[in-house]
Amino acid sequence: MFIKSITELIGQTPLIDLQLDIPNHSRIFAKLEMFNPGGSIKDRLGQFLINDGIARHVITAETVIIEPTAGNTGIGLALAAQQHHLRTILVVPEKFSYEKQQLMQALGAEIVNTPSSAGIKGAIAKAKALAAEIEHSYVPMQFANPANPETYYQTLAPELIQDLNGEKITAFVAGAGSGGTFSGVAKYLNAYDATIQNIVVEPEGSILNGGPAHGHRTEGIGVEFVPPFFEDVRIDRTMTISDEDAFHQVRDVAARLGLFIGSSSGAALAASLKLAKTLPENSHIVTIFPDSSERYMSDKIYEK
Ligand code: MET
Incomplete structure (x- = not known):
């Protein structure tokens, strides 16, 4: 394969049949988004948001990009912004991994940290405040x-249909942070086959199940407010997964399948396995593995 820019490698990731031994012979397929060049599913989003801003003339040569992020969206944006030499400021709650923050800076982005206790809402407020101060700024606001769900509606969702080559999908299972991946893919899949069930995954401490908001170790998913993108998508079930269950899967797939996955992937797999038990024989579950464990080594992701 010959390429002229690393960004040519965004998308067209593999879909793996995990070949798990599930008693009712159901199969779980996972889209391996860590194979994007910036190491996560958010490369798709970064590229789409920058191209969308340029197409709408809200991004010009002098624009300063400002965005609140848990890190992966920041890496994706920094990668895309670098191609256009755009100054980029990423607002990141300090709790998010050291590796992700280093990678954003390595790509040339500036980081502004906000207190972990203020959550992602604190980072959103800070990004808006910076945008009000800094001239020629643009906040994509994932x-x-x-354009966030649209990214996945246009790229990842059709890839799933192609990857499966006509195999029926029983359920789509995905975590939600911004909610863009879940909503965009669910919408596309339901237009293709209205019988596909959409299952959203959150860690304990996220509010979708009505529980109290609190911190969690599972990174990149979990919401402090219901994503606005959920308004026009059918959600068949919300599954709340403990950190313990998510990290158990992270260790298990490394040991058994040779796969390095982050904790949001671990949560998606834990939910898929629980769901499989409730579905008919020979069901097909499609899920997403957003990133790799390698950007969470400083958080001791493999230690019990
Ligand atoms: N995963 C998205 C990001 O990396 C949204 C995170 S919200 C917890 O920015």
Whole structure:
């Protein structure tokens, strides 16, 4: 394969049949998004948000990009912004992994940290405040921009259909942070086959199940407010997964399948396995593995 820019490698990731031994012969397929060049599913989003801003003339040569992020969206944005030499400021709650923050800076982005206790809402507020101060700034705002679900509607979702080559999908299972991946893919899949069930995954401490908001170790998913993108998508079930269950899967797939996955992938797999038990024989579950464990080594992701 010959390429002229690393960004040519965004998308067209593999879909793996995990070949798990599930008693009712159901199969779980996972989209391996860690194979994007920036190491996560958010490369797709970064590229789409920058191209969308340029197409709408809200991004010009002098624009300063500002975005609140848990890190992966920041890496994706920094990668795309670098191609256009755009100054990029990423607002990141300090709790998010050291590796992700180093990678954003290595790509040339500046980081502004906000207190972990203020959550992602604190980072959103800080990004808005910076945008009000800094001239020629543009906040893509992944938490509200319809281009976020649109990214996955146009790229990842059709890839799933192609990858499966006509195999029926029983359920789509995905975590939600901004909610863009879940909503965009669910919408596309339901237009293709309305019988596909959409299952959203959150860690304990996220609010979708009505429980109290609190911190969790599972990183990159979990919401402090219901994503606006959920308004026009059918959610068949919300599954709340403990950190313990998510990290158990992280260790298990490394040991058994040779796969390095982050904790949001671990949560998606834990939910898929629980769901499989409730589905008919020979069901097909499709899920997403957003990133790799390698960007969480400083958080001791493999230690019990
Ligand atoms: N996963 C998205 C990001 O990396 C949203 C995180 S919200 C917990 O920015």
